[in-house]
Amino acid sequence: MRNICSIYKKELNSYFNSPVAYIVITVFLLFSGWFFSSNFFLMGQATVRTALTVIPLIFIFFVPAITMRSIAEEKKSGTIELLVTMPTRDMDIILGKFFAALTLLIIAILFTLGYVITAGLLGNLDGGPTFGGYLGLILLGSTYLAIGIFASSTTENQIVAFIIGFAIIFVFFMLDKVLIFMPTSMVSILEYLSTDYHFNSLARGVIDTRDIIYYLSLTAFALVLAGRSLESRKW
């Protein structure tokens, strides 16, 4: 536990001591802010729904950009050899890095509360979908982060890590968009596996444990895979 905490602190510091965190947050807010404000006044509704449904799209390329460095860089510079020869478990390293990336993502998401406040001041904001949407964003974000960290653990090249992460996330995102081409027997399975399907249900304000369990289990699965991939040096 102490190890996870040390690695977490170190990772978070390295995000905020370098331009990474600031660029990530700025660009994220630029995109989401544009989507929030561009039709907010046109629609004349006090809702953050559009912004919240666009953010998962931004996440597809944004999250692997946060995580691409996490393990690939350590492999490239050789520092991974230091880390894994210290009295730490491989999984501690993965978890420390995961929670640091999650913290950065949550900070970025929290900044968008500005939109919520704006909408709330201008009209009567519907609390349920807003809360559900934010919960969904955090769960969705952590799933993508875990996938991104797994991608980063498979290579020592950050660009490759980004592309692998992007590809996997994109597939999970697209699963429920291609249902019409699929045989009917597959539809419900694919729908269940789709990250966006579960997000949409949360963003409607329906907080269903099935959705939460889906995200948590996919996150855990990706993190375990990342741990295994880090251990692959021993095979």
Added chain:
Amino acid sequence: MIDVKNLSKSYGETLAVDNISFEVQKGEILGFLGPNGAGKTTTMKILTCFMPPTSGDVTIDGLPIWQDSLEIRQKIGYLPEQNPLYHDMSVLDYLRFVAELRRIPKESVKSRIKYIVEVCGLKEVITRIIGELSKGYRQRVGLAQAMIHDPQILILDEPTSGLDPNQIVEIRNLIRELGKEKTVILSTHILSEVQATCNRAIIVNEGEIVADGALADLQSTFHGLDKINLEIKAPENGCAEKLRAIDYVKQVTEKEAADELHQYVVEVEKGHDLREQIFDLSVREGWKLLELHQESTSLEDVFRQLTRG
């Protein structure tokens, strides 16, 4: 303390370490010598629990390395080859980070860092970012990192690479000092380093141990030929012939000849000191002796003899 038995490691088809066995006692400074690609780094990576061997056993303090990995890793300080560091951290942050991972109790972290900074001469750069430091300072940070938790075993992969001569002397002194109470294994291809710091050397070549023993033993076991370097001033050219006529002389090679100056290397069978005979010969022949000195087999010769094809 460290017991390696029949250790082998192969990467796919290539065999990097081939069935090596050795033991290291407490208080020993072991030099791990070998040409590039001999398997030194691979062996070290196995000892530090970075990766498992393909076959063979390693026990440290009687504990098998793969079962009590965390326990063992805590006992080892490791400076990997190339000395990887986090270039975006300051020296102090980095040492604090390592101290935490090394499970140094919170209350003694400060005093340990203070001590190690003192020992490694890092005081002036403590707040600097590691990426901005010179190579020598980075090497010291790497050493500080390896020693911060006062480990019983230090494994150093080319500890003095990139240091200037003064620093090299300092680091060697430090290693010798540490070696009094701890076990140190250092790998290097710099032979003088082994001579200056180690009391025992293992020479590996192509994944196998070709020699293992105290330095003095190694030098006497692998006797080759003693060499006498000779410079004389003589009018004639037939000196080499006359030198060859002395008993036990194996070979005489002329290194340089200019006017009347001749330089020879006389190779003599081990254990015979021919300097007197050579002196007498020059007196008889009326040569003027400018230089006469004998070299015994150096570790370098042993090394070359053992590791060349």
